[in-house]
Amino acid sequence: DAGVIQSPRHEVTEMGQEVTLRCKPISGHDYLFWYRQTMMRGLELLIYFNNNVPIDDSGMPEDRFSAKMPNASFSTLKIQPSEPRDSAVYFCASSDLRTPEADTQYFGPGTRLTVL
Amino acid sequence: GQNIDQPTEMTATEGAIVQINCTYQTSGFNGLFWYQQHAGEAPTFLSYNVLDGLEEKGRFSSFLSRSKGYSYLLLKELQMKDSASYLCAVRDDKIIFGKGTRLHILP
Numbered sequence: 338d339a340g341v342i343q344s345p346r347h348e349v350t351e352m353g354q355e356v357t358l359r360c361k362p363i364s365g366h367d368y369l370f371w372y373r374q375t376m377m378r379g380l381e382l383l384i385y386f387n388n389n390v391p392i393d394d395s396g397m398p399e400d401r402f403s404a405k406m407p408n409a410s411f412s413t414l415k416i417q418p419s420e421p422r423d424s425a426v427y428f429c430a431s432s433d434l435r436t437p438e439a440d441t442q443y444f445g446p447g448t449r450l451t452v453l
Numbered sequence: 454g455q456n457i458d459q460p461t462e463m464t465a466t467e468g469a470i471v472q473i474n475c476t477y478q479t480s481g482f483n484g485l486f487w488y489q490q491h492a493g494e495a496p497t498f499l500s501y502n503v504l505d506g507l508e509e510k511g512r513f514s515s516f517l518s519r520s521k522g523y524s525y526l527l528l529k530e531l532q533m534k535d536s537a538s539y540l541c542a543v544r545d546d547k548i549i550f551g552k553g554t555r556l557h558i559l560p
Binding site for chain 1: 549552
């Protein structure tokens with residue numbers, strides 16, 4: 338398996354622009370997670386999906402952030418408009434509760450976002 | 454509230470043993486995880502504890518005491534490649550990560 342795939346790997350944009358991050362989970366995994374990691378705040382859960390349905394979005398910072406999962410193999414995290422404080426590494430992860438190591442999350446390589 | 458505490462940084466010598474502690478206060482508990490994260494890379498799963506006691510996996514072991522809200526990760530026979538951040542995470546109704554412990558290995 339190719340693992341969790343994220344794109345782009347790096348994104349540099351200007352304040353006010355729309356940013357869309359993409360994720361393809363591991364095939365067959367029924368949970369998908371979006372995280373943000375900064376030095377100050379560590380790894381924060383933004384939102385997670387189960388079978389394409391958003392379960393908990395309490396970690397989404399504000400209305401500028403939105404996430405969708407239109408099918409089992411694709412999810413997006415959108416920031417509109419972006420701000421410099423959104424600069425961070427955004428990770429997508431997936432898991433499969435049906436496996437013996439249920440809850441083990443497999444992380445993608447991350448997208449390093451810089452908002453100027 | 455939910456809180457996970459672990460030391461910010463630790464230093465150890467190649468070939469030695471190091472113990473990284475994690476304490477947590479959460480409203481519920483459904484398991485504790487340790488992840489390893491090398492600089493510039495994604496976290497990777499190391500261990501999972503849901504019952505009290507020690508889980509051993511090669512050079513790495515993880516211990517859990519639910520009554521004390523305490524876990525540790527034990528790394529033996531340290532190698533230079535073990536230089537990384539180690540993240541403690543607790544599953545309540547969702548998984549919450551600590552800020553990680555940066556482990557420096559000296560030759």
